[in-house]
Amino acid sequence: MTRNILEFEKPIFxxxxxxxxxxxxxxxxxxxxxxxxxxxxxxxxxKSVFANLTRWQRVQLARHPERPYTKDYLHMITxxxxxxxxxxxxxxxxxxxxxxxxxxxQKVMIIGHQKGRDTKSNLYRNFGMPNPEGYRKALRLxxxxxxxxxxxxxxxxxxxxxxxxxxxxNGQAExxxxxxxxxxxxxxxxxxxxxxxxxxxxxxxxGVGDRILMLENTWYSVISPESCxxxxxxxxxFKEQAAEALKLTAPDLLEQGIIDRIVPEPLGGAHNDPDxxxxxxKATLLEEIKILRKIKPDKLIDMRLHKFGNMGVYSE
Amino acid sequence: xxWFKRSKNNFSTTSIKREVPDGQWIKCDTCNEIIHxxxxxxxxxxxxxxxxxxxxxxxxxxDILLDKNSFxxxxxxxxxxxxxxxxxxKNYKDRIRDTIKKxxxxxxxxxxxxxxxxxxxxxxxxxxRFIGGSMGSVVGExxxxxIDKAYQQxxxxxxxxxxxxxxxxxxxxxxxxxxxxxxRLARLADAKLPFISILTDPTxxxxxxxxxxxxxxxxxxxxxxxxxxxxxxxxxxxxxxLPKGFQKxxxxxxxxxxxxxxxxxxxxxxxxxxxxxxNQDAN
Ligand SMILES: [Zn+2]
Numbered sequence: 001m002t003r004n005i006l007e008f009e010k011p012i013f014x015x016x017x018x019x020x021x022x023x024x025x026x027x028x029x030x031x032x033x034x035x036x037x038x039x040x041x042x043x044x045x046x047k048s049v050f051a052n053l054t055r056w057q058r059v060q061l062a063r064h065p066e067r068p069y070t071k072d073y074l075h076m077i078t079x080x081x082x083x084x085x086x087x088x089x090x091x092x093x094x095x096x097x098x099x100x101x102x103x104x105x106q107k108v109m110i111i112g113h114q115k116g117r118d119t120k121s122n123l124y125r126n127f128g129m130p131n132p133e134g135y136r137k138a139l140r141l142x143x144x145x146x147x148x149x150x151x152x153x154x155x156x157x158x159x160x161x162x163x164x165x166x167x168x169x170n171g172q173a174e175x176x177x178x179x180x181x182x183x184x185x186x187x188x189x190x191x192x193x194x195x196x197x198x199x200x201x202x203x204x205x206x207g208v209g210d211r212i213l214m215l216e217n218t219w220y221s222v223i224s225p226e227s228c229x230x231x232x233x234x235x236x237x238f239k240e241q242a243a244e245a246l247k248l249t250a251p252d253l254l255e256q257g258i259i260d261r262i263v264p265e266p267l268g269g270a271h272n273d274p275d276x277x278x279x280x281x282k283a284t285l286l287e288e289i290k291i292l293r294k295i296k297p298d299k300l301i302d303m304r305l306h307k308f309g310n311m312g313v314y315s316e
Numbered sequence: 317x318x319w320f321k322r323s324k325n326n327f328s329t330t331s332i333k334r335e336v337p338d339g340q341w342i343k344c345d346t347c348n349e350i351i352h353x354x355x356x357x358x359x360x361x362x363x364x365x366x367x368x369x370x371x372x373x374x375x376x377x378x379d380i381l382l383d384k385n386s387f388x389x390x391x392x393x394x395x396x397x398x399x400x401x402x403x404x405x406k407n408y409k410d411r412i413r414d415t416i417k418k419x420x421x422x423x424x425x426x427x428x429x430x431x432x433x434x435x436x437x438x439x440x441x442x443x444x445r446f447i448g449g450s451m452g453s454v455v456g457e458x459x460x461x462x463i464d465k466a467y468q469q470x471x472x473x474x475x476x477x478x479x480x481x482x483x484x485x486x487x488x489x490x491x492x493x494x495x496x497x498x499x500r501l502a503r504l505a506d507a508k509l510p511f512i513s514i515l516t517d518p519t520x521x522x523x524x525x526x527x528x529x530x531x532x533x534x535x536x537x538x539x540x541x542x543x544x545x546x547x548x549x550x551x552x553x554x555x556x557x558l559p560k561g562f563q564k565x566x567x568x569x570x571x572x573x574x575x576x577x578x579x580x581x582x583x584x585x586x587x588x589x590x591x592x593x594x595n596q597d598a599n
Contacts (some may be wrong), residue, residue: 071319149491163545168563169571173544175525177498181530182497185506200482201490201525201544208495222482222522223489232404232484246487247400256399258488305499309460311492312453313397 004065004121008049012268015042038299046267049299053217053251055243061217062196063159066271068110068278069128070097070155076278077285078103078110084141086133090170093134095126095158096206098141100150103282106289110147111138112155112195128197129162132175135205142186150187152288154206159224161202169205183208184228184308185191185301189292191285193263194218194250195270210295210304211288212258214250215281216265220258221248258311320395360580369580370536371517374426374441377476381584382430382439389428396423396454399549400487408485412448419445422481427462429471433588438466441476449479451523452486452543456493459527463500463511472510472591473501477528480546481521483509494526494551510594514563514588515542515574533590534574535583536565542574 019038022031053061061067074081080102086092098111113130116122137244138154145152161172183190192210197208213266214220223231228246229238253259261283261289266273340353352510355463358567360380361370395412398530401473402408416422423447432438440462442449481489501511513531515524517540525544528534536542549559561567568574578586 030414057504076366125587161544163550165550165554165558165562168543168545168550171571174529174573175523175530176544177527179496179500180495180498180526181505185502194441201494201522204491204494205525210501220491221487223398223484226483238404242404245400245404246484253488258492267548268380274556305503308492308495308499311496312457312489313486314453314457315397316391316393316396 006057006064008053008062008266012042012046012049015045035042043267045073050267050269055219055247055249056225056240058217058249059197059219061269061271062219064269065117067196068270068274069117070114070195071109072274073112073155073278073281074101074110076275077219077282078108079245080227081110083170084144085137087136088138088140089133089136091131091133091136093126093131094124094136094161095128095130097135098138103286107150108153108289109150110153110155110294111141113203113206113251115157115196115245118170124266128158129160130158130202130205131162131164131167132170132172135161135175135179138206139182142183142190143266146186146188149188151191151292152186153191153193153285154209154218156192156194156198157196157206159197159204160199161242163206179205184304187297187301189289189295189300190304191292192287193281193285194220194259195222201222208304208308210292210300211260213258213262213263213284213288214278216226216250216269217269218250219243219248220250220253221246222249232245317326323516329335337587342370359555360583362580367538367579369517369539371444372442373445374421374476378426378430378439378440380580381587383434383550384430386431387428387439388430389426390425391458391463392420394454394458396452396486396543398454398485400485401487402487402521403486404485406408411485415446419443423458424449424451425455425458425512427458429465429469432474432584432591435588435590435591436469436471438462438471438473440474442478444518445478447483449477449523450481450490451479451492451493451526452483453493455479455483456490456496459493459497460500463497463504466509466511467500467504467507468548470507470509471505472512472516473595474512474587475527475531476514476516477519477523478516479519479521479528481523490524495523495526505532508596509541511589514583515568516540518542520546529573531575532594535575535586536568536577537580537583538565538577540565542568 062098081101083099112129116125117126192209192212194214225239225243228242250262264274270277344363346368349365427440515536
């Protein structure tokens, strides 16, 4: 398998490659000390690179083609996943997957954006860009969860809602708006986790909840750095500046009071060690569900209303 | 010097009066008819010859729709903070300050309570002139509070949208205004109080994908651009020309997303008609 290496990952990758080569020679040559030295070095390098990530680098990590997606987490975290399809009106949107699943003994409804890994699966998943029927499927599943009193977990990972002719004909805006409206008054706990890209209304359409979490190397904002660059700088070349200006990383959003918690990623990013990532996420979700389960539905809805009501900065 | 002003965008009586020396004549961009300002005002800023709806602001809508002197404005002084200390080619702070100076508005929405033919309503109207009618913290908060007013006083909520979408310079804060306003509308709906959304040219992006599409009744002005993604973005994505009339009011009516299209000159009467049904009859 050829690996996808980001520019700033390259020095780490080169060292790791060297270690692998040396290991092959280890039995014939006495070089284990050198290997140990190099391993220390790579660890140090990783630490320093990942401690000093720019916002744009985090955006790249959030989009890393080897990053775990919704279905990967379903596989690693849950048992007995029963996928449910279709909005009961028009179509089944492959850019959003959802269904009942069990995490340890906790039964939940999980819904998330789904990207593809290669050209073929990306076409099938529409690159994780939902159409209105996707949001309507998600809402149907959430109401089902409410009916049977199951907590809802949504996993956000989309470059945006799809901008197409059919999407507009079928009411992309209405579908997203309806989800915001209905999610705000669902009587079961909702935990939202940004696992990759949280692009604008396309992400928020699954993003109203009681607890909003972001994995450490993800982004969430009103627009992608590229589109922001093209509109405000009238050029695609200012994406790095746009990413800085938008303050769109997990630490940024925690500081802005928009998210509740950052879920730490393993050193090197989620794609570097998906199993550890999944374990951390699983433990976090179970912890959050346990807390939210104790809150009465009316109180939960009231808290949700105020949670979003408190977001915003203005003077009077 | 031309004695009329060609005016397609951001029409407002105040700016016209300033920019045209003898001040009183406007040329319709669609049919070239030359119209006196007084005549325009009397006809709700609709061209009498071709029916073109000039873009107007909150001040004009308040005059057209609400009973004389009935409007009591709320949160008039609210201004945007600069939570991200956002800088693109210009500081957001400067952009705000300059726009306030240029438009005489503090942000892209005016909210308050007023009366429509004697019936009390909570009312919000956006202004495209203020950074493209973009929705940031101020728009979200003022609309949320207006909805609260409707909720507390048990009166209908009416919102006139005119917006390019969420305001980029406030990043995730802008995005969250969509959730904030939608959640308030859900509470209003649970209290069985009516919400009427009026969509005018243009209503796109996060504004459409939140309160503008959530009316018990959605009303569009004729020939308004209404959509989620902007036409330019869609064209870029699909690499094809867009069909004629795409994302116009008539297109939305045809696809089932607005209840009806009404001329601005008939809007007040139509609102009155609709509101007369949206209340709880005693059994
Ligand atoms: Zn005309």
